[in-house]
Amino acid sequence: MTTVALDLLGGDEAPAVVADAVALLTSDADPVDLLLVGPRDTAVALLEERRVRTHGIRFANAESFVRMDEDPLAVLRAHPDASVLVAARAVATGDADAWVSVGHTGASVAAAVLELGRVPGIARPALAVVVPALDGPVVLLDAGAAPDATPDLLRQFALAGHAYARSLGVADPVVGLLTIGSEEGKGDRLRRSAHEVLRETLPAAGIRYAGPVEGHDLAWGRAAQVFVTDGFTGNVVLKALEGAVQWSAVRMGSAYGDPAPAWDVVLRTATSDFAGGMLLGVAGVTVVGHGAGSAAEIAACVRLASRASAGGLMGLSSAALAGSAP
């Protein structure tokens, strides 16, 4: 059984929306154990209001948080009781197996690095998202943590993303390099170099490498199950996908004369594993979600954190990155 530390103070509508997420989680068939991080009295009152059974719920006090317009590092230095620090620290001390925040992303990344440290063998953490492709889940990374990447950083992301896919139950995932055109010599300078590095190192590490994969392959998940890219491209693509699915809901909903089923697809996707970005390369399972996330999205982040932890993410990624020092 895993315990997930959940930041009660992160999110545009926090703490109420996080308490709503807790209420959803406690009605799961096999509920996750929770460590709620925030002002204790507020937390207890919010759960009582929602008549949440507190069996399996513990509390860790935290009084401050990082506002969206604040410089996260400055706030975290001044406030060691910031909720993201307390939540990440709970994982560092073994009080929890994973932690989740839907607050300021920069603050969550900083808290993870400060409290948990980096996994040896990776120069910068990456944010990995699970895209619900038609043939099964696909891991896309980096989704925004490292906008400028080097070929060697993409190699590290490939190893971390492969470990993440395995922790979610994808057997022997294939890694692809997100690029343009499948012919040799296509792509930009970064991709041409990265292809050489991946082709050399991944098979040596026992990882199947598909070579170049393209934007449309993300929707199908057939060519690869791990899509490696820099954080600039990954973030633009991720948001383009979200926009395109909303575009489709409008256009297709109108073609059917009833938008509801189309928007239901959008909603189900938003509240799937797609809800949370897994921060890979820090020494503890860390999920960051959208600040505007609904209760159902926050609950999905918690389930994802629990599943990756139970699936052995930390062991798999540490081993992959340790074996990979160039």
Next chain:
Amino acid sequence: MTTVALDLLGGDEAPAVVADAVALLTSDADPVDLLLVGPRDTAVALLEERRVRTHGIRFANAESFVRMDEDPLAVLRAHPDASVLVAARAVATGDADAWVSVGHTGASVAAAVLELGRVPGIARPALAVVVPALDGPVVLLDAGAAPDATPDLLRQFALAGHAYARSLGVADPVVGLLTIGSEEGKGDRLRRSAHEVLRETLPAAGIRYAGPVEGHDLAWGRAAQVFVTDGFTGNVVLKALEGAVQWSAVRMGSAYGDPAPAWDVVLRTATSDFAGGMLLGVAGVTVVGHGAGSAAEIAACVRLASRASAGGLMGLSSAALAGSAP
């Protein structure tokens, strides 16, 4: 009235599929004048088979073409009668106002540069696509011609894309820089520099600049009508959009229990202005389409070429780029 030169030998199913496109075009309410470029006897026979009225159709003989697996420059040097060269040359000589090929993209780009030359003020041509956003058409460029870009090249693309949007009837289009996050200082190195350049130069050229725009803005078309990016990001995003709309057709079609209306949206999109990439920065209206394009997609490319030409694309883009020499 505009005349469009159409490459009969380009496309996976050429020349039959191109002849099918001609048949579609001649039944338009206000048909475009065509200059069909290919083996003359074959062209005539194909049109007769389809009972196409040849009023408004002229022919230019061309016997060779560039196969998808060939090096385009080598073939074009050896075969001055290659269909892409003859078609581009027709625009250079004034025999046609625009030209279209759905063959080898690299060959079309090379033929355009060789026969038409570049517009002064742009270092490399860009491929611009029209994304049918919910609030109206949006121009996205570069979609793959220049995978590695500099801030100044993005400035040139901004001017060319703005001219293209105007030629399609978008009044006073707003230019945005496709990036991640709307806060100052976000994005990769290229975007941070490009933002400074665009912020400085676009308003001075009388062009509205929205600043940073994100991937999801492409679906709405509200934040900007011209999205500027490098050819790597643009191509990945474009294909990701196509994949996401197909994903939506599968998932939403299944939610409604009848896939047909959803796939009809996909089909209508593929046969809209979205069908053709406009090659900007060459001194003649040049549209390249997908090699696997259907007859309806090829016909859409011809209509787009005609409309951009009639809308004054060449005058607008030459003026914009000439005024902009740094």
